[in-house]
Amino acid sequence: MKGPFDENTAPRKALVSQPPDHDHVIGEESRNRQPDRHAETRRTWVEANRDRVREMNRRWRAEHLERARQLNRDSMRRATARQRRQVELRDSGRERAKRWREAHPDRVRKYQQRWVEENREKVREYYNRYYANHRDEVNARAAARRDADPDPDRTKQAHKRWAERNKERRAEVQRIRRADPEIYQAELEANAAAKRLKRTLSRAGLPPRQLHLATAAERRTNEREADAYFRDPTLPEHVRQFTVFAESLTEHMRQNGTRTREFAESYVATRTRMGLPPVSVENIVYARAVERVTERMRRVDLLTSRDVAAAVRAAKAVVPREERQEQFDRLVKAVVTNVHRNSERFVVDAEMENRARAHRGKPRVPVESVVVQFAMQEVIERMPTERLTVDDARKVARVARLRLAMSSEPGLGAVIDRIQRRPLG
Template identity: 65%
Template sequence: MNDSSEEAAAARKALAEHPSDEAEKRRQYVAANRDRIRELNRLWRSEHLDRARELNRDSMRRAAARRHREAEVRARGRERAKRWRVEHPERRREYQQRWVADNRDKVREYYNRYYEAHRDEVNARAAARRDADPERTKQVTRQWAERNKERRVELQRNRRSDPQIYQSELEANAAARRLKRSLSRAGLPPKLLHATTAAERRANEREADAYFNDPARPEHVRQFTVFAESLTEHMLKSGARMREFAEAYAETRARMGLPPMSVENIVYARAVEIVAERMRRVDLLIGRDVAAAVRSTQAEATRFARQKQFDSLVRTVVAHVQRNGVRLGVDAEMENRARSRRGIPSLPGEALIAQFAMHEVIERAPRNSLTLEDARAAARLVRLHIAVSKGSRRAVIDEQERRRSLG
């Protein structure tokens, strides 16, 4: 017993004196007997399950406590570093600049690795910075071009080294010169081009995507279309009555000393209110949509009033010709005689009759929406009607003479 105690004490003393040798021997033994050690551990665990579980729980508690202590140490370190960065901003900046200067290769490698993994995000952020300050972007571009003239020439030379690109540029330049010469020979101004920057193109693309990819766009378009059509229909049907009410309302405001209001604004404000109340849904319409619908209705109402006055003028002139055809024919014949005496070429009788009838009717016919071109078009229609009527009368007379000759 004493001998074994002495041997154990000697072993412990040797281990204390030479720990590295004992650890090396243990590593060698474990590496050579992994299966045996695993089997012994399994047998011991099966025979001492409760003790194994207790040891496992103790180990997990120690590991959790160790992780907690390490996390607290790291948190305190981060807090100290944060306070130091706040208290010493200049030294922090100097350290960063010095580290970047001493580790250019690492910085370039980190940037390239990040760019490869996040290419779209990096490009989007760069484009957003350029779009946020276009003047600064232009200034930086000009400065780079001034500093790198040879580099620019080299880039252009490399680009034009591609035969297809070079040929396409030559064809585009030749087409532009041909267009310029053609416009000059025709007496037309040169083609005007608006140079659009990349920032403007990206803004236009974003607006187009937002417009066409909006899931509510079909319903929005439907509401706008129905609203505009309903407003136009209502104004064409009840515009005159609503205008009378608006004029009376404006006069009442003037008598009461209130600020004046445009009759047109009163009419369309009330029309918009009526149409919006009748529609099932107008929740997607905004002020710009209402303004566009009002402009469309005003244009359609103007066109309708113009067409109505034009048709009324043509009917009135045709009726005047039918009632006073003999007198107008005599006047046309006398006019041609007078023109022949003065050596002026004669005009067709239908043209003179239409002209005389138009002058006699135009003064008393409503024409506030008509233009000079509309009056000329009405005269051409009247002349055509006279020619057709005269041809019909001539055909009737010829048929009567043919029957008398046969009878």
């Protein structure tokens, strides 16, 4: 806060009030006639007596505290009022300019275009400086604008046209980029690896590698979705619920698939008799299974329709594969057991089959293969094998022969030798 003595205040005795005399009146008249000279004198005196002015101000404030505070408040009010007037003046000027621009858009546009044409270097400098300071923001806005474009092909065509117009610039950018030895070496290695893969696939008779080319907009969309998904605070519980639901649905279909399918077929038949529109048996099966599994689960509040559909797809893929493997293993085990139990009978039948083939002029078949074939024919009649194919049956026969050869029980070869030495009668 300023005191009574500063660079705009004449040196005088402020602590003792004295009546004006003749010399004082002459001084006032001199100051009025020569204000510049007097102001210079004041500034010179104040610069030469800084400590004295500071001490006089301090003493004056100590003895006139209330007056000093009042002066300070008055000064702050004047400053606030002055700032308010300046703000109002600027706002009114902006408002007038805004109304004028809205009333004369064509003139504004022409002025802006003319200014830009006349100040190309300034515009380029302003843009480069702003881009250097706000590179990430500018790129993000541009990417968002391209992603929001309802016609992405338009952006692609614009890029192609730009590339056609700026071939030399693109070549220069590539040369600058490849000037880095590490980047250049990495590109060479990637190209060599791609060529090696192409030659390897061609020699193996396989089609060339096919890649799904994703645009930058698609990649950014995928990244946003992935980021939103993995940053979700409920993700651990969501994943737990989905995992438990998918495993429970698969197990339920393995254990109760047959019964559920019978119920679905009966339900569909009833709808048909009633004249209702037909529905898929498979849909009814999994709808019933989903209902049963969700009733038994403790929490399913975070599961969505996409989660349920994914779990159903997984169950449809896993259950048939596991049932097929289970039927395969059971068939192999049953064939091996049947051969061990009825080896002599199967060997006799196999010898008779080979004699019949020889009589018809056909080549002889190994006895082990015929034995396994006869044993499989008996087993298949009383076991479910709807999941197995012809190739699976051939594989069952091969696995069964291997297990018989590696079995610790009396070998099939000994039985074959004993039967072959014994005349058939």
